[in-house]
Amino acid sequence: MTNKLIVFFIFKYLRFDKTQPFITVTAILAFLGVGIGVMVLLVAMAIMNGMTKEFEKKLFVMNYPLSLFATSSRGVGEGVVAKLEEKFPDLLFSPYLQMQVVVRKGSEMSAGVIFGVDMQKESKINEVFQKAFVEQKEVASFPLIVGRGLYDKFLLELEDKLTLFFTKLEPTGLVFSPVMKRFNVSGVFDSGLKAYDVGYMYTDFASLAKIRNIPSGVYDGIHIYSAKPMEDIHKIREALQEIPHYGLGIEGWWQQNGNFFAAMAMEKRALFIVLMLIVLMASLNIISSLLMVIMNRRKEIALLLSMGASQKEIKSIFFWLGNVIGFGGIIFGVILAGICMYILSTFPIISLPADVYGITKLPLDLACMDFIGTLIGSFLIVSLSSYYPARRASKIDALQVLRNE
Helix, strand or coil, X not given: CCHHHHHHHHHHHHCCCCCCHHHHHHHHHHHHHHHHHHHHHHHHHHHHHHHHHHHHHHHHHHHCCEEEEECCCCCEEHHHHHHHHHHCCCCEXXXXXXXXXXXXXXXXXEEEEEEEECHHHHHHHCHHHHXXXXXXXXXXXXXXXXXXXXXXXXXCCCCCEEEEEEEEXXXXXXXXXXXXXXXXXXXXXXXXXXXXXXXXXXXXXXHHHHHHCCCCCXXXXXXXXXXXXXXXXXXXXXXXXXXXXXXXXXXXXXXXXXXXHHHHHHHHHHHHHHHHHHHHHHHHHHHHHHHHHHHHCHHHHHHHHHCCCXXXXXXXXXXXXXXXXXXXXXXXXXXXXHHHHHHHHHCCCCECCHXXXXXXXXCCCCCHHHHHHXXXXXXXXXXXXHHHHHHHHHCCXXXXXXXXX
16 A cells, blocks of 8 residues: 555545544544644743743842852952952952841831942943942932832932941940941832842942941952853852962852742643643544544445555554644644734733732743653654554454454
8 A cells, every 4th residue: 555545545534524523523623622732831831931031030130140259257358359350351240248237217117138339340240230320319428229119118219318227236335236327319220029129229338338347348249240150150169269268159140049940940840741731631532533433434444454455554544644633733733822922922911010020021932942842742642642543443353344344
């Protein structure tokens, strides 16, 4: 039996049969079920990828690609910064001081972290801070750039004064009291994540160094911008072994938020498996449709076998019949997914609350591996669903069927 004859029987069995319309309906349901399952799976993977990358981007900006920190009370010396800048001219370094504070205005209070930075260097590695730095108002002394969340919470205006209580204690009479200082609000940043917008504040080195009574050129750590942080972290570790210091450590943004991204990765894998079950359930219709075709065409199959067709050729007819239905559904699903993602990315059908997600538009980003994995999984399910009925068709006893029918 030639391939042309196999193709002939495949299209013959795909045609609508008025005497057995339910067979065609089952095949159409199988086609649509596989297509919709593939579409849902691809769109869901695109949304999960988009949300993960959006959160990664937010955390990447505010947590920095790499952070070098002191592991001793002596801090990071200015010489370390200079040598790292000399050794890695393609990286950007922004040393910082850090201190916990409580902010008060009137009866309102809020805890947070204040960073003392070189504002020029910090603006080069933090695009959120950069916008606030460019738009900030000039103040006489003790400038303070706050997040949008804190700015709105305290109903602040630029050049307002804000009282900060520091964790450093000073003796006052018979007790120790926290250091208190009034700062001038000079700018506002908006990261899109409320936790950062309420809890982070920035000032210059001189202001925070005065409060901590530390000499210039000593820092708590260094924020580092790198386009390839997972590679550069090892190079910087090796370079630190050649630079004299009192104790330094380095970590990447993925290490600071490892549990969060591990949970999202597990959720994505679980979602992939659950949604793949939709394709599996749809493929049961392929089995049902093929079995009904086989039962309805038993006489034809027996005649083909009696005329010299082999069991392998009969198996090929029904195996590829099921694959045509399933593979057609997969291609249909891919097209539907493309249309659906285009509509979701172009029109504001789904809007997200910015105060919860930090974005207003649904992010979509279909990874190549997710796309390939979906196709491979769907092809495998369809092929396995087509194999069993095809095998049953090849096992038909031609002599018994012709005798009885």
